[in-house]
Amino acid sequence: MAIVIVSDIKNLEPWIKALKKADPAVDVITQNEVKDKSAIEFALAWNYPHGFFSEYPRLKTISSMGAGVDHLLNDKFLQEHIKIVRIIDPLLSNDIYEFSLAVIMNRLRLLTHFQENQRLRIWKKRMYRRISDVRIGVMGTGVIGSHMLSKLYKSGFNVSGWGRTRGKEVPYKKYYGTGQMENFLRNTDILICLLPLTPETNGILNKDTLQMLPGKAWVVNMGRGGHVVDEDLIEILDSGHLDGANLDVFREEPLPPDHPFWSHPKIYLTPHIASLPNPESVAPQITENYRRTIENRPLINMVDRKRGY
Ligand SMILES: NC(=O)c1ccc[n+]([C@@H]2O[C@H](COP(=O)([O-])OP(=O)(O)OC[C@H]3O[C@@H](n4cnc5c(N)ncnc54)[C@H](OP(=O)(O)O)[C@@H]3O)[C@@H](O)[C@H]2O)c1
Numbered sequence: 001m002a003i004v005i006v007s008d009i010k011n012l013e014p015w016i017k018a019l020k021k022a023d024p025a026v027d028v029i030t031q032n033e034v035k036d037k038s039a040i041e042f043a044l045a046w047n048y049p050h051g052f053f054s055e056y057p058r059l060k061t062i063s064s065m066g067a068g069v070d071h072l073l074n075d076k077f078l079q080e081h082i083k084i085v086r087i088i089d090p091l092l093s094n095d096i097y098e099f100s101l102a103v104i105m106n107r108l109r110l111l112t113h114f115q116e117n118q119r120l121r122i123w124k125k126r127m128y129r130r131i132s133d134v135r136i137g138v139m140g141t142g143v144i145g146s147h148m149l150s151k152l153y154k155s156g157f158n159v160s161g162w163g164r165t166r167g168k169e170v171p172y173k174k175y176y177g178t179g180q181m182e183n184f185l186r187n188t189d190i191l192i193c194l195l196p197l198t199p200e201t202n203g204i205l206n207k208d209t210l211q212m213l214p215g216k217a218w219v220v221n222m223g224r225g226g227h228v229v230d231e232d233l234i235e236i237l238d239s240g241h242l243d244g245a246n247l248d249v250f251r252e253e254p255l256p257p258d259h260p261f262w263s264h265p266k267i268y269l270t271p272h273i274a275s276l277p278n279p280e281s282v283a284p285q286i287t288e289n290y291r292r293t294i295e296n297r298p299l300i301n302m303v304d305r306k307r308g309y
């Protein structure tokens with residue numbers, strides 16, 4: 001019995017080390033080291049070839065190596081009875097908050113603009129905006145989104161969130177459901193997408209919804225590339241309605257070299273680094289779920305496969 005890691009991550013050593021440190025009794029192997037597939041009950045996975053687990057007849061649980069699980073739920077070959085768990089990690093949530101803070105402050109204080117002027121040797125003052133001047137709207141008020149909202153709120157930002165359900169009472173404005181989406185967007189100057197990718201949220205940032213944002217708004221996508229309809233975003237940016245976008249995630253990753261996002265003057269790309277899972281910090285919850293799997297106990301951080309997140 002062992003945890004098998006199935007992933008496109010090149011260096012798995014830090015993961016293996018962290019898992020063994022979290023529980024020295026656990027055997028951790030990579031997919032190439034599996035001798036008997038029928039002995040495997042628990043896998044740790046990220047971006048693996050779909051159908052891979054069809055050859056693992058006794059597999060009970062797959063843990064995602066990150067917060068997102070769309071890479072698992074999109075696997076049509078994954079049998080219904082296999083349970084999916086994900087990572088919930090305060091460090092990961094805070095890394096995303098810090099990334100959003102960097103992006104927002106860059107936008108308010110125009111650092112990229114002045115950097116471009118420096119290259120052109122242009123000395124020209126331009127008025128900046130203050131924290132109190134903008135309305136931040138976060139789509140997805142789950143573990144990460146609600147952490148971000150409460151940190152931004154405490155720092156004096158004017159924030160609102162949009163989720164699927166009303167959820168618990170929060171000190172900032174909370175919109176929910178498709179009926180309140182337009183109102184949410186119309187009151188958002190900087191839109192941050194932190195939704196999971198599901199059939200309902202696929203393509204949610206399209207011509208119609210982006211048009212609902214006020215003129216000169218800014219879009220930050222840290223959810224999944226599938227949330228954005230690429231051509232629509234480009235069209236709205238080119239029309240002058242939106243000022244720009246920070247994109248951290250893409251429909252295809254790495255972003256193909258000929259994709260128009262690379263050279264678009266209003267698009268700022270990062271290579272899916274809003275947060276990177278820290279093996280040391282997440283290993284204990286993975287080994288805990290491994291133990292629970294082999295002892296047939298309820299798992300933690302379970303994903304609702306029907307709901308899609
Ligand atoms: N770029 C990166 O480095 C990075 C890193 C980690 C995660 N992510 C992305 O962030 C996503 C969110 O992570 P999380 O841990 O915060 O997820 P989570 O705790 O599952 O929260 C998901 C949130 O999305 C809302 N939601 C789901 N479907 C919706 C819909 N149809 N309409 C409106 N709201 C909807 C949920 O609403 P309810 O609260 O009403 O259920 C919930 O608030 C991940 O799935 C992943 O794609 C990106």
